[in-house]
Amino acid sequence: MILQIQGNSLPQLFENAAHELLKALIDPETVGVALREKVVVEAVDASGLLQGWVNALLHLACDQRILFKKSRFQEFEAERTGAGRLRAEITGELVDPQRHVFRLEAAGLRCEQVSLLNGPKTIEAQIVITSEEIILAKSKNVC
Secondary structure, eight states, rough: EEEEEEEHHHHHHHHHHHHHHHHHHOOGGGGGOOOOEEEEEOOOOSSHHHHHHHHHHHHHHTTTTTEEEEEEEEEEOOOOOEEEEEEEEEEEEEOOTOOOSSSOOOTTEEEEEEEEEOOSOOOEEEEEEEEHHHHHHHHHHHH
């Protein structure tokens, strides 16, 4: 799965990435805001920070069964070419199988690659999300 994201700033790009990821996984309208979770990510550059952010959100959804509805950055330090750190509060709720129907199998998803491009007025990102099951199947076919 490939997500194409835009934002006027890096924080807005990261917020948009979270929203688009949620839309790819599930109908956002079905997710409430019953709990809060803290997320901290550090990386050597903005691409790595975005990749870490997406992987943290996937970990919440896939492993901890926490759906994220909104994010609020309490700390966001990132430059396009330097090290970065973010601390965010995620609001959402636990997965309820009666209300939450996943659009794709969430188990084993991870952000494999992120590409950032500075446009004239926006920052654009291409986010590649893969499934560990697909990677394992491909590696078995190669052998």
